[in-house]
Amino acid sequence: MAQQELDHLSGQTTTGHEWDGLKELNTPLPKWWLYVFYVCIVWAIGYWFVYPSWPLVSDYTKGFFGPSMRSAAIADYEGGNAARLANASGLADAPLDKIKSTPAFLEFAMANGKAAFGDNCAPCHGSGATGGPGFPNLQDDDWMWGGKLEDIYQTIRFGIRSGNDKMRDMTMPNFGKDGILTKEQVADVATYVMSLSDTAVKGTDSGKQLFADNCASCHGEDAKGNIEMGAPNLTDKIWLYGSGVAAVEVQVNQPKHGVMPAWEGRLDPITIKSLAVYIHSLGGGK
Ligand code: HEC
Ligand code: HEC
Incomplete structure (x- = not known):
């Protein structure tokens, strides 16, 4: 039977364990440490109930008040957004040309x-805004719906054939x-259209007449386009749907009707104005 005894050298009792004459001193943890340890255990139990903690098979315990890092992050983000908009206070009500002429706004x-x-x-216009087949280049000065600041602003707000009440809308038959x-007339008029920008293609009088009619x-008498109609200039070498008689024939036969989404309601008003100013400044603004 283990027997506790006083160790004279240290003045402490032993635990009573003994191995071949070696005895173990009993040195308990300091009381303050022990109490802190107990408090931590109690705290941890409280924590399980209040915060998300235990993993379950497909879920986890949510905690009484349902706190989540996600909602905290969203609140943070929205706070940042509010601060950003406060920064631009006045910009929301400023007319577009005032934004252009006020350095801080600009x-x-x-x-x-x-x-x-x-x-x-x-994703549609390309990261450099240079577009691609079916998606117009926003860097050049060739505009279907107008390159003035106001025109661009309206296009962005309401879109093109977007389904919005105020969308830009015109359908080529x-x-x-x-x-x-x-079929012959389509080929004839397509050849005439190509001859306007490509000297290697020879158009006919009948093709010219078909165009006029x-x-x-x-597209205008001179085929230079009309921004009221969203009808592109057909005399430049800039093609939305491809160059060449065959590509023009395809368009005349059954035109594509490009869709550009409306951004009003999806982006905040300041961002839409900012976009108009940004696009206008890319080099092709009128
Ligand atoms: C889903 C693809 C898509 C997205 C996203 C998109 N656009 Fe467009 N956008 C188009 C298409 C297609 C057209 C050409 C429509 C047509 O054929 O008339 C167009 C046309 C335009 C025009 C008119 C060009 C002209 O010649 O008059 C402007 C300006 C424009 N987009 C700006 C924007 C801005 C700014 C954004 C981002 C907020 C944007 N677009 C996002 C597809 C898109
Ligand atoms: C009701 C108006 C309207 C009429 C009439 C019309 N167009 Fe168009 N055309 C448009 C519009 C709008 C577009 C732009 C389509 C788009 O953005 O998706 C277009 C686009 C085109 C394009 C594509 C240009 C490019 O850059 O790729 C060609 C080619 C064209 N038209 C040729 C013709 C020819 C030829 C005729 C006569 C046979 C004709 N159009 C009659 C409105 C019209």
């Missing part, structure tokens, strides 16, 4: 517009598919 709008372009527009023109109302 600086903010350019940075904000550039960031918003990368997030929302680059299916000349070939709906039998308005015969069927196309000039939207």
Whole structure:
């Protein structure tokens, strides 16, 4: 039977364990340490109930008040957003040309517009805004719907064939598919259209007449386009849907109708203004 005894050297009792004459001193943890330890255990139990803690098979215990890092992060983000908008106070009510002429507004709008372009527009218009087949280049000075600050602003707000009440809308008829023109007439007018920008292609008088009768109302007598109609200039070498007689024939036969989403309601008003200012400044603004 183990026997506790007093150790004379240290003045402490032993635990009573003994191995071949070696005895173990009993040195208990300091009381303060022990109490802190007990308090931690009690605290941990409380913590389990209050905070998310135990993993379950497909979920986890949520805690009484349902705190989450996610909602904290969202609140943080929204706080940051509010601060950002406060920074731009006055910008929301400023007319577009005032934003352009006020250096502090302009600086903010350019940075904000550039960031918003990368997030929302680059997937279609390309990260450099140079577009691609079906998606117009926003860097050049060739505009279907107008390159003035106000025009660009309106296009961004309401979109093109977007379904928005105030969208820009104009549909080129299916000349070939709906039998308005015969196959030969489609080829004839397409050849005439290509001859306007490509000297290697020779157009005919009948093609010119077909154009005047069927196309000039939207694209203009001189085929230079009309921003009221969203009808592109057909005399430059800039093609949304591809260059060449064959590509033009395809368009005349059954036109594509590009869709650009409306951003009002999706982006805040300051961001939409910023985008208009940013796009206008890319080099092609009028
Ligand atoms: C889903 C693809 C898509 C996204 C995203 C998109 N656009 Fe467009 N955008 C288009 C298409 C397609 C057209 C051409 C519509 C047509 O054929 O008339 C267009 C046209 C435009 C035009 C008119 C060009 C002209 O010549 O008049 C502007 C300006 C424009 N987009 C700006 C933006 C901005 C700014 C954003 C981001 C907030 C954006 N777009 C996001 C597809 C998109
Ligand atoms: C009701 C108006 C309207 C009429 C009439 C019309 N167009 Fe168009 N056309 C448009 C619009 C709008 C677009 C732009 C389509 C888009 O953005 O998706 C377009 C686009 C085109 C394009 C594509 C240009 C490019 O850059 O790729 C060609 C080519 C074209 N039209 C040729 C013609 C010809 C030829 C005729 C006559 C046979 C004609 N159009 C009649 C409105 C019209």
